[in-house]
Amino acid sequence: MPCTVVTGAFWGDEGKGKIISYLALKDRLDLCVRTGSVNAAHTVWYQGKRHALHMVPVAFINEGCRLLIGAGANVHVAKFFEEVEATNVKNRIGVDHQASIIEEKHSMQDKTSAHLKGLGTTGWGVGPAIEERVRRAAKLAKDIPELKPYLTDVAMETNEAIDADKSVLLEGTQGLLLSLLHGTYPYVTGRDTSASAICSEAGVGPTKVDDVLVVFKVFMTRVGAGPLPGELAKEEALRRGWFEIAAGTGRERRSAPFNFELAKKAVMINGATQAAVTKFDILYPECKGAKSYDQLSGEAQQFVSKIEKQTGVPVVLIGTGPEALDVIDRRN
Ligand code: IMP
Ligand code: MG
Numbered sequence: 001m002p003c004t005v006v007t008g009a010f011w012g013d014e015g016k017g018k019i020i021s022y023l024a025l026k027d028r029l030d031l032c033v034r035t036g037s038v039n040a041a042h043t044v045w046y047q048g049k050r051h052a053l054h055m056v057p058v059a060f061i062n063e064g065c066r067l068l069i070g071a072g073a074n075v076h077v078a079k080f081f082e083e084v085e086a087t088n089v090k091n092r093i094g095v096d097h098q099a100s101i102i103e104e105k106h107s108m109q110d111k112t113s114a115h116l117k118g119l120g121t122t123g124w125g126v127g128p129a130i131e132e133r134v135r136r137a138a139k140l141a142k143d144i145p146e147l148k149p150y151l152t153d154v155a156m157e158t159n160e161a162i163d164a165d166k167s168v169l170l171e172g173t174q175g176l177l178l179s180l181l182h183g184t185y186p187y188v189t190g191r192d193t194s195a196s197a198i199c200s201e202a203g204v205g206p207t208k209v210d211d212v213l214v215v216f217k218v219f220m221t222r223v224g225a226g227p228l229p230g231e232l233a234k235e236e237a238l239r240r241g242w243f244e245i246a247a248g249t250g251r252e253r254r255s256a257p258f259n260f261e262l263a264k265k266a267v268m269i270n271g272a273t274q275a276a277v278t279k280f281d282i283l284y285p286e287c288k289g290a291k292s293y294d295q296l297s298g299e300a301q302q303f304v305s306k307i308e309k310q311t312g313v314p315v316v317l318i319g320t321g322p323e324a325l326d327v328i329d330r331r332n
Contacts (some may be wrong), residue, residue, distance in 0.1 A: 002210035003168040005195045008175030009266035011183075011222040013246070013253065014215040015278030017042030017058045019317055020171055021324035024059035030166035031066045032059035033158055035201035036173030037074035037102055037129070039122040039189065041248030045322040052247040056083040056093065057171050061324060066161075068154045071096040072191075072201025074129045075141055076103075094152035096203075097142040102129040119187055120224025122249050127190035155203025162208050170209075172198040176266045187226025195270040213316075214272035216263060216307070218283040221253040230256035241282050260310040267311045277307060278319035281326075290320045293328055 004023070008014045021044040023029060034057040041052040046061045053060075055076060057067045067089055069075060075095060084090055106125025110116060116127060132138045141147050161168050172193060177183045179193040191197065195212045199205065222228045223246045237243040237255045244253040266272070281288040284300040293301070296318075304315050318328040 003162045003170070003204065003208055004211045004213055005170045005172065005198050005209055006213050006215060007172040007195045007198060007270050007272070008193065009177075009214050009216045009263060009270075010175045010220045011177050011226075011228075012040060012174040013221050013223070013244070014175060014217045015276075015319055016172065016215045017044050017053065018278055018319055018322065018324065019213070019215050019276045019327075020058040020169060021046060021061055022317065022327045022329075023169060024062040024065060025324060026327075026329065027167050027169075029059045029062055029065045029169050031068065031158060031161045032057040032169045032171055033068045033070050033154060033202040034058075034171045034173075035070050035073055035198050036191065036193070037124065037126045038076035038079050039124045039126045039248065040173035041246070042171070042173075043247045044324060046324045051087065053083060053087075054248065055080045056087050056089060059169060059171070060087045060089050065092070066157070067093040068152070068157060068202075069093075069095045069099055070154045070202040071098040072197075073099045074102040074126060074133075075099045075147070076124070077101060077144055077146065081146070093150060094154065094157070095141045095147055095150045096154035097140065097151050099141040100129065100133045100138040101141065101144060102126065103139075106132070118225055120226075122224075130190040158202055158204055159208065162204070170198050170202050170204060176269055177262065182269050184226045187224065195272070211274055212270050212272045213274045213276055214266055214270050214313070216258070216266075216275060216277045218277060218279045218303070219258055220256045220262070222256075223249065223251045223253050228254050228256050229259055229262070232256060258307075260306075263307065263311050267313055272311075272313050274316045275307065275311065275313045276317035276319070277304070277315055280318050281320045287320050289326055290328055291326075293318075293330055296328070
């Protein structure tokens with residue numbers, strides 16, 4: 001059974017939540033590790049219900065899956081408990097002792113710091129919380145009494161699961177172009193978001209990973225400030241059906257056509273072995289709900305081929321609707 005890292009290609013909101021929810025059910029995931037922090041909302045539609053998760057791993061929809069939050073993550077305690085309650089995962093979620101804590105003061109700093117002005121951060125305080133951690137002054141999960149029942153060694157649990165041939169997924173947040181190291185600095189988030197960083201936050205070495213699945217959306221979107229090549233006017237985005245509102249913050253997303261050069265960069269830096277492309281039904285409405293590749297129009301199939309040819313990785317999963325199971329799976 002493989003260990004797969006799921007990572008975003010662009011500026012987040014590629015549909016990682018949707019793809020991971022599909023894998024959670026289809027691949028019967030045994031263990032899923034969430035990385036990053038509360039700034040990222042992962043959306044899951046399952047059995048007609050929508051969940052926008054900021055802390056709980058998306059794979060919660062598979063009731064047999066162990067859910068973990070890695071050492072590299074920043075835990076928002078109130079949001080954690082709110083979501084644990086809403087998803088009813090009290091008995092199968094764990095938090096690494098060394099995950100750090102993000103608090104209200106970090107959010108205040110995010111909103112008032114002069115050097116962050118104009119970046120359009122989510123306002124959750126992730127940058128300031130990471131700054132505090134770098135100063136070796138952060139509060140950790142093990143310092144929070146309410147978290148005691150959930151504390152675990154995530155690196156140990158995850159590596160043991162991999163060694164026991166369990167099905168493991170490492171859930172990345174945001175996308176490569178929001179990476180502190182490889183993105184459009186200074187218009188980036190406070191961490192590296194590449195596949196290597198996802199492994200590092202979970203405590204899994206690169207030799208333990210079988211697949212890196214990079215997630216693209218058929219068009220690109222971005223919230224907050226910073227460059228977006230090929231950006232469309234809002235009227236044009238609305239006309240094409242590409243206008244989106246952010247799941248986490250309610251902000252309007254800017255949009256642009258798929259960019260092959262950026263896609264190639266995302267494949268290279270993530271070391272991607274496979275790709276998923278979401279929202280095919282938005283570009284090609286006739287594909288809505290399709291479950292097999294033959295159901296795609298010629299034009300849609302050509303788009304898939306072009307992505308494969310230009311990036312050099314196979315497009316194994318194609319999203320054709322919002323529900324977890326609205327996917328064309330080409331892995332076999
Ligand atoms: P921060 O991560 O809150 O510091 O925000 C820095 C930049 O990353 C801003 O442009 C945010 O809009 C963007 N950002 C952070 N998290 C996400 C996400 O989950 N999806 C999309 N954009 C994000
Ligand atoms: Mg999101």
